[in-house]
Amino acid sequence: MAVSEALVDQPLDVEAAAAHGRFLRAVLRNRKAVAGALILFVMAFTAAFPGLIAPHSPTAALYGQNSPPSSAHLLGTTQLGQDVFSQLVWSTRLTLVVTLIVSAIATLISTVVGVTAAYLGGTTDRVLTVITDIFLILPVLPLLILLATYLPPGPTSLVIVLCITSWAFQARQLRSQGMTVRNREFLVAARARGERSIYIILVEIVPTMTSLLVASFLSLAVYVVGFAATLQFLGLGNSGELMWGTMLYNAQQASALEAGNAWWALSPGAAVALLGTGFALLNYAFDEIGNPALRPVRRRRRRDRASA
Amino acid sequence: MTEPLLDVRNLSVDYLTEAGDVHVLSDVSFTVAQREFVGIVGESGCGKSTLLFAVAQLLTPPGELVGGEVVFHGRDMVGLTGAELRHLRWRDYSMVMQSAMNALNPMKSIAAQFKDTLEAHGTSSHDEIRQRSTEVLELVGIDPVHLGSYPHQLSGGMRQRAMIAMALLLTPQLVIMDEPTSALDVVAQQSLMTKIRELQQRLGFAVLFVTHDMSVVSRYSDRVMVMYAGQIAESAPTETIFERPLHPYTRGLMNAFPSISGPRREMAGIPGAPPDLARPPSGCRFHPRCPAVMDICPEQEPDLYVRDGAEVRCLLYADSAQPAVERETPAQEARP
Amino acid sequence: MSPETPAASAATAGDEPLVRTVELTKHFGLGGLFSRQVLHAVDDFDLTIAEREIVALVGESGSGKSTVARLLARLYTPTKGEIFYRGRSLRSLRSRKDMLWYRGEVPIVLQDPFSAFHPVFRISHGIMRNLALHRPDLSREERRAEAERVCEAVGLSPRMLSRFSYEMSGGERQRIGFAQALAVKPKLILADEPVSMLDVSIRAGVLNMMAGLRDREGVSLLYITHDLASARYVADRIVVMYAGHQVESGPTETVLSDPKHPYTQLLLSAVADPREKSSELSADTGEPPRVVNPSEGCRFRSRCPFAIEKCGQVTPRLEPIGEALVACHVAAAQGKAAGSSDTAPVTHT
Numbered sequence: 001m002a003v004s005e006a007l008v009d010q011p012l013d014v015e016a017a018a019a020h021g022r023f024l025r026a027v028l029r030n031r032k033a034v035a036g037a038l039i040l041f042v043m044a045f046t047a048a049f050p051g052l053i054a055p056h057s058p059t060a061a062l063y064g065q066n067s068p069p070s071s072a073h074l075l076g077t078t079q080l081g082q083d084v085f086s087q088l089v090w091s092t093r094l095t096l097v098v099t100l101i102v103s104a105i106a107t108l109i110s111t112v113v114g115v116t117a118a119y120l121g122g123t124t125d126r127v128l129t130v131i132t133d134i135f136l137i138l139p140v141l142p143l144l145i146l147l148a149t150y151l152p153p154g155p156t157s158l159v160i161v162l163c164i165t166s167w168a169f170q171a172r173q174l175r176s177q178g179m180t181v182r183n184r185e186f187l188v189a190a191r192a193r194g195e196r197s198i199y200i201i202l203v204e205i206v207p208t209m210t211s212l213l214v215a216s217f218l219s220l221a222v223y224v225v226g227f228a229a230t231l232q233f234l235g236l237g238n239s240g241e242l243m244w245g246t247m248l249y250n251a252q253q254a255s256a257l258e259a260g261n262a263w264w265a266l267s268p269g270a271a272v273a274l275l276g277t278g279f280a281l282l283n284y285a286f287d288e289i290g291n292p293a294l295r296p297v298r299r300r301r302r303r304d305r306a307s308a
Numbered sequence: 309m310t311e312p313l314l315d316v317r318n319l320s321v322d323y324l325t326e327a328g329d330v331h332v333l334s335d336v337s338f339t340v341a342q343r344e345f346v347g348i349v350g351e352s353g354c355g356k357s358t359l360l361f362a363v364a365q366l367l368t369p370p371g372e373l374v375g376g377e378v379v380f381h382g383r384d385m386v387g388l389t390g391a392e393l394r395h396l397r398w399r400d401y402s403m404v405m406q407s408a409m410n411a412l413n414p415m416k417s418i419a420a421q422f423k424d425t426l427e428a429h430g431t432s433s434h435d436e437i438r439q440r441s442t443e444v445l446e447l448v449g450i451d452p453v454h455l456g457s458y459p460h461q462l463s464g465g466m467r468q469r470a471m472i473a474m475a476l477l478l479t480p481q482l483v484i485m486d487e488p489t490s491a492l493d494v495v496a497q498q499s500l501m502t503k504i505r506e507l508q509q510r511l512g513f514a515v516l517f518v519t520h521d522m523s524v525v526s527r528y529s530d531r532v533m534v535m536y537a538g539q540i541a542e543s544a545p546t547e548t549i550f551e552r553p554l555h556p557y558t559r560g561l562m563n564a565f566p567s568i569s570g571p572r573r574e575m576a577g578i579p580g581a582p583p584d585l586a587r588p589p590s591g592c593r594f595h596p597r598c599p600a601v602m603d604i605c606p607e608q609e610p611d612l613y614v615r616d617g618a619e620v621r622c623l624l625y626a627d628s629a630q631p632a633v634e635r636e637t638p639a640q641e642a643r644p
Numbered sequence: 645m646s647p648e649t650p651a652a653s654a655a656t657a658g659d660e661p662l663v664r665t666v667e668l669t670k671h672f673g674l675g676g677l678f679s680r681q682v683l684h685a686v687d688d689f690d691l692t693i694a695e696r697e698i699v700a701l702v703g704e705s706g707s708g709k710s711t712v713a714r715l716l717a718r719l720y721t722p723t724k725g726e727i728f729y730r731g732r733s734l735r736s737l738r739s740r741k742d743m744l745w746y747r748g749e750v751p752i753v754l755q756d757p758f759s760a761f762h763p764v765f766r767i768s769h770g771i772m773r774n775l776a777l778h779r780p781d782l783s784r785e786e787r788r789a790e791a792e793r794v795c796e797a798v799g800l801s802p803r804m805l806s807r808f809s810y811e812m813s814g815g816e817r818q819r820i821g822f823a824q825a826l827a828v829k830p831k832l833i834l835a836d837e838p839v840s841m842l843d844v845s846i847r848a849g850v851l852n853m854m855a856g857l858r859d860r861e862g863v864s865l866l867y868i869t870h871d872l873a874s875a876r877y878v879a880d881r882i883v884v885m886y887a888g889h890q891v892e893s894g895p896t897e898t899v900l901s902d903p904k905h906p907y908t909q910l911l912l913s914a915v916a917d918p919r920e921k922s923s924e925l926s927a928d929t930g931e932p933p934r935v936v937n938p939s940e941g942c943r944f945r946s947r948c949p950f951a952i953e954k955c956g957q958v959t960p961r962l963e964p965i966g967e968a969l970v971a972c973h974v975a976a977a978q979g980k981a982a983g984s985s986d987t988a989p990v991t992h993t
Contacts, residue, residue, distance in 0.1 A: 029326075185760040189770065189824075192717050192754075194747040194777050207764045351843035352814075463931050464705075493704035494870060496931050498914040520844065523915075564845045566877035568900065568915045575877065577848025581813040 030288060036281030043275055047093040054086035058242060066261045075263045079254040084264050088271055091242040096275070098155050098228060098243070102162040103220040107213060109163070110171035111206065117171075118178025119201050129175070135168035144236055154238040158231065162224055170216045177212050181205055211286060218283035225276045229268070244268035311382060312339035313482055313514050314363070319376035321355070321362050324369070330586045332358045332371070334538045337612075340482065345508055345515045347525030347546070349561070350535035353582040356518045359535070360486050363516070364403055365393055380482070399429055401482040402475040407491055408467035412459040418445075418470055419455040425477050444473040447511075449503055465496035472504065482514045489524060501528050522561060526550060534558050537583050537593040544618030554620040556600045592623060600624060660731045662832055662864055663693040663716065663750075667725035670711050674936065684935040685711040687888045689725070690962065693832060698858050698865045700879035700896070702872055702911070706932040707885040709868045710755075713836045716866065717752040718743070730831075748778035751825040755837040757817035761809035767817070768805040770824040771795075778828040794823040797861065799853055815846035819853065826857070832864045833857070839874065851878050872915050876900055884908050887935050887943040889959075894968030904965055904975045906948045942973070950974045 046053055055072070056063070061081040069076045075084035117128035144161055151157035181187065182205075190204050206213070231237060232245025239246050239253075247268040251257075256265040321333040333355045340346050350356040361367050363378050365385050378385045380401065385393065405411040413421055422441040431437055442452040448469040459467055468488055475483050485504075489497040505528045508515050519525055525532060526546065533543040534555065542555040553559045560578040567573070580597040583589050589596055595605040605623055613625045668689040674681040686708040693699050703709040714720045716727060718734065727734045729746060737746050751774070754760045762769055768791060775787045782790060792802035798819040809817055818838055825833045835854065839847040855878050857863045869875055875882055876896055883893040884905065892905040903909045910928055930947040942948070945955040954973045962969040965979035 185754045185756050186762045186770075188719065189752075189754055189760055190773075192719055192747065192752045193770070193774055194744045195773070204762060208762070210764075351845060465931050493931065494872075495704065495910060495914045495928060499928060522844075560845055564848050566848075566851070566873040568873045568876060568912065572877065575848035575852065577852075578845035579849070581815070581846075 030285045032281045033285030033289070036278050036283075036285055039274060039278030040282065043092060043096055043278065046089055047096045050090045050093060054083075054089035056083040056086040058082060058087040058090040066256075066259055066264075068261075069263055075267050076261060078250070078264050079256065079259070079261070084267060087242065087247060088244070088267055091244050091247060091268070092271070094155060094241060095225070095228070095243045095245070095272075098159060098162075099221055099224050099275070102159055102166065102224045102228075103217050105159075105163045106167040106220050106224075107170065107217045109167040110169075110174055110216065111209075111213060113167070114171040114174030115178045115201055115205055115209070118175045119182055119205060120197060121182075125175075132168050132171045132175075135164070136172070138165065140165050144231065153236065155241060155243070158228060158237055161231070161236075162228060166220055166223060166227075170220060174209070174212065174216065177209055178205065181208060211289075214286050215283055218279050218286065221279040222276045222283070225272055225279065229272045244271050310342065313342045313344075313381065314340040314516070315377075315379040316363060317377045317379065319359070319362055319378065320374050321358055321367065321371055322374045323371050325586075328586050331588060332538050332585055333362065334588075336376070336535075336538075336540055338533060338540060338543060340514050340516055342481065343508070343512050343514055344531065345505070345529045346517065347529035347532045348516065348518045348535060349520070349522050349525065349532055350518075351520055351582065353537070353585070354535040355538040355585075356520075356535050357486055360403070360484050360516070360518055364397075364401070364484055366403075398425060398475075398480065399478045400480055401484060402478070402480045404468075404471050404475045404483060404485040404488045406487045408464075408471045409459060411471055412467065412474075414459050417456050417458055418462075422455075422474060422477060425474060429478055440477060444476050445470070447476060447507060448473045464492055465500060468492060468500055469503070472500075472507075476507070476511070476513075479511065480513060482516065483508075485515060485517045487519050490519070490521070497524065504528070523565060534561070537588060538585055539593065539621060540612065540619070541594070541622070542618060542620045543612075544620075548617055552616070552618075554615060554618055554625060555594075555622050556598045556624075557594050560599070592621075594622075660728075661692040661694045662697075662730060663691065663866075664728040665689055665691045665712075665716075665725065666728070668712070668715060668722055668727060669724035670708075670715055670720055671723045681936050684888050684938055686715070687935075689885075689888075689890055691883060691890070693864055693866060695831070695864055696858055696862055697881065698854065698867055698879045700867045700869060700875035700882045701885060702869055702875050702882055703885035704870055704911075704932050706887060706934055708888040709870075709885050710836055712885075713752060713834045713866065713868050716750060717834055718746065719752075744777060748828040749830055750832045750834060751828055751830050752834040752836060753818075753821040753825050753838050756841055757814045757821060758841070760821060761817060763809065765808075766805070767807055767809050767812065767820050770820075771805070771827045774824055774827045790827060791823075794826040795820075797826055797857075798823045799849070813846075814842050815850060818842060818850055822850075822853065822857065826861065826863075830863055832866065834866045834868075836868045837870070838867075840869070840871070847874065854878055872900065872911055884911070887932055889943060889971060890962060890969075891944070891972070892968060892970045893962075894966075898967045902966070902968075904968060904970045904979070905972045906950055906974075907944050910947075942971075 059082060063073060063077045063081045063083060065077060065081045066079055067073065067077045073083050073085060075088065077083055078087070113128050113132060117125040117132075143165070147157070147161055151160065187200060187204055190200050195204070228243075229245035229248060232243060233248040233252065235249055237243065237246050237249065239249055245268070248265070251261070251265040251268070256262070316339070317337050319333055319336040320331070323330040323332050336355075336359060338346075348356050348359065358367075358371065361371070362373055365378070365388070367373055373386060376386070380396070385396070388396075412418075416424075419441055422444070423437050426437050426440060431440070441455055445452045445455065450466055450469055450473065454462065454466070454470075459470070462470065468491075471488065472483075489500050492500060501524060504515070507513075517525060517529065522532075529546050531543065532546050532549045534541045534549070534557065536557050542549065542553070542558045544554075549558065550562070553562050557578070560576075563575060564577050566575055578597055583593055583596070589606070591604075591606040591608050592598070592610050595601050598605065602623065608623060610621045610623045610626060612619045612621050613627065615625045615627070668686060668691070669684075670686040672683040672685060673679070674683050689708070689712060691699075691701075691712070701709045701712060711720065715722055729750065734746065737743055761767060771791045771794065772787065775782060775790060779787075779790070791805055795802045795805060800816060800819050800823070804812065804816065804820070812820070821838065822833070822835075838854070839850050842850065851874055854865055854867065858865060865878075867875065867879055872882075879896050881894065882896050882899045884891050884899070884907065886907045892899060892903065892908045899908065900912065903912055928947055933943065933946075935943060940959050941957055942951070942955040942960050945951040948955065952974060958973070960971040960973050960976070962971045963976045963979070965975060970976065970979075
């Protein structure tokens with residue numbers, strides 16, 4: 001097998017090779033993947049079993065107000081006397097769930113729109129591109145304010161708003177990728193066999209874009225984590241819900257920083273950053289696994305060879 | 309005995325992959341004399357392109373030169389620094405790549421690219437640049453009016469000629485060509501080859517020409533080297549190798565060309581596929597596919613043996629009366 | 645559209661060829677909305693293919709040969725002209741059922757074995773899909789058996805079916821391409837430069853296999869290529885194209901031993917046989933043109949050493965000269981002058 005030509009000329013095949021068997025080994029070898037996966041694993045575990053980690057109830061307002069960190073309260077307490085650490089732990093679940101749901105839905109929409117536009121071309125493409133562009137340039141904040149007056153505050157509205165505002169960017173990317181794939185010979189072959197367009201889009205095209213889809217999903221996740229928290233911080237969420245963004249809002253409302261309670265004000269932000277980093281690391285890692293050209297080149301020590 | 313222009317000795321190149329080292333080139337040695345046209349023929353995976361890159365010191369990771377020397381004009385290029393190489397490049401040797409569209413800058417006119425090259429090597433006078441650019445275009449048969457054209461405005465054949473013109477800007481002594489005609493149609497291919505040969509004889513530069521298609525070099529080269537699995541399988545003057553191919557692989561290649569005239573024969577081709585160079589076959593690398601394989605072939609690695617003016621890496625010719633080619637001395641000595 | 649199966653209503657009269665194209669034409673619009681530039685990929689192309697026959701369609705880039713293949717594969721629709729398959733015009737095949745029927749009779753094998761297969765699925769994917777689409781009457785076991793049969797018919801072990809495309813060499817993949825085509829039980833396989841991207845030593849095997857398909861499976865092949873030598877090796881008839889026009893066609897040996905069109909002669913002289921001594925080389929430095937908004941006249945005239953005034957004014961039509969059809973005014977004149985059945989080739993001065 002001509003190795004050098006194989007590596008250079010067949011990126012899709014390398015992707016397929018990664019997807020089959022060598023995947024796990026590639027993941028384990030990549031430091032970014034390991035770090036990112038570790039972070040997400042911790043987050044997932046925390047979301048699944050908050051009771052195992054958090055010592056107290058997140059909402060019980062039983063403890064001293066605005067107290068600094070201690071052995072009983074690792075991050076201190078809120079103005080109402082709630083344990084900040086427990087709140088943080090318990091908020092992981094909803095934050096993570098909202099993030100994943102939005103990322104999944106937005107990725108789905110952008111895939112369908114992008115790939116269909118790329119494959120069908122012509123009028124369909126133009127119409128879908130116009131729609132995508134409209135959603136791209138929608139001014140987010142005015143839209144949110146508008147929606148906030150009509151939608152009940154809470155995670156569901158958050159999901160709706162985030163989905164609406166985040167699918168369009170990835171749709172353009174996926175359309176571009178779809179355009180490069182569309183004239184690949186195996187798609188021409190599929191058309192020549194008599195396959196229907198829907199079949200081609202779903203079964204022939206989408207599976208070749210798995211690394212791009214994963215990348216889309218992960219980069220959306222990074223965006224959503226931060227933006228959801230921002231929206232909630234601005235008061236567009238339901239302050240009663242257990243999410244990091246609402247913690248930030250509540251801390252702000254209680255002027256926690258001025259009161260000297262930095263732990264309450266800042267720890268949710270740190271959590272957001274950590275989760276975002278986890279997704280981002282995994283994103284880079286997948287890029288490197290999928291495209292060997294991006295991998296860090298580890299120079300080996302040139303072993304001394306005696307010339308003949 | 310004049311010193312050869314290019315003397316490659318025991319060149320070995322590995323590709324470092326996660327799955328292990330791939331021995332893309334193993335102990336390759338050959339020379340190119342001044343004004344000589346050497347054709348390197350091989351199929352995919354034989355290492356011919358890697359050889360060119362290694363000779364031109366253009367290898368990038370994961371490819372790594374793990375042994376040998378590339379002696380050009382008496383100087384080993386392997387140890388040279390970037391600055392020293394840059395001085396040599398284009399002035400003493402230049403390269404013509406496989407696809408002009410990949411090598412020419414699509415955003416710049418031909419004149420601008422020639423100017424860049426000339427200025428990079430010291431020519432700064434506007435008139436000199438203009439004159440030289442016109443000269444090389446005329447040399448390759450392009451109307452100098454195309455100096456202002458962009459690559460996409462030229463036809464495929466013209467682009468390749470422009471590439472060759474660019475390679476000749478500083479009158480190098482050696483021009484390395486990596487399948488410059490493979491993207492062209494048959495007729496354009498032939499006219500380009502004729503032009504290359506004409507220029508070579510007129511201007512006196514040597515050519516190292518890599519191709520997968522033997523017929524392309526059959527009319528033009530002085531010598532042909534056949535490569536297989538990272539090694540030289542056979543090397544001989546062109547006429548010799550076509551009249552009397554010695555290596556079973558060379559013979560197989562010859563038989564794989566359907567003839568356009570003469571009687572129609574059944575072609576056999578060569579069954580199997582080139583080996584995985586991460587784990588090359590034991591002994592002779594061609595033995596799994598060889599129609600003339602002997603018992604000893606998987607056991608012993610053949611050296612390059614001399615036979616009737618040709619060098620062949622095949623145990624069929626491992627005659628003790630004709631010793632294997634030694635490469636200790638700089639100049640290749642004539643052997644009986 | 646009759647309610648009978650399309651196969652039943654197709655004429656199977658003795659002298660109707662398998663495929664017959666009449667003035668087949670394909671133009672592509674270039675540039676944006678307001679551009680008037682029209683690329684003439686194929687113009688007035690008449691072709692017949694009989695049963696159990698290999699026809700080689702030979703030409704360089706821009707000749708239109710790949711476009712003809714894609715027109716026959718219904719990947720493009722003709723701008724003008726018609727294609728008759730077993731007597732039925734392709735225009736009349738409108739329903740999905742008709743379309744599937746045709747595709748099951750005339751599959752296409754593509755040029756690039758390195759991208760003609762889905763990178764994620766196993767290599768059996770294309771074969772199984774073809775069976776599912778075109779032979780739905782088969783049970784699962786029968787499909788499996790059929791997949792193995794076509795694999796062996798192209799000289800590969802059925803174990804290959806469970807491999808992925810990146811695990812196979814170019815030659816093996818190209819054979820699978822033919823296996824896919826065989827799975828539908830075709831009458832005609834369109835092979836678009838099937839060996840161009842393969843190593844020379846592998847080509848022989850694939851070409852031998854193609855000839856075997858004609859002999860053993862009774863399939864016709866349209867072999868698209870730029871290589872006259874391989875065309876000679878497998879084809880019964882050769883059709884030469886230049887810049888969208890058919891310039892010469894006829895039985896293989898006739899066309900190659902006695903080419904009448906100057907372009908055919910040029911092509912022949914450019915094909916180097918490594919075993920032959922160098923023969924006369926032409927001084928031609930031209931390349932095939934890109935035919936955009938062309939005028940009347942022969943498209944080869946600017947490179948033709950024998951061009952006369954008429955060549956620039958009247959587009960030559962295919963005329964029989966001897967056993968061949970030739971579209972050249974000069975050759976036609978010489979043919980007439982020398983007598984009706986005498987072959988009088990245009991010779992180098």
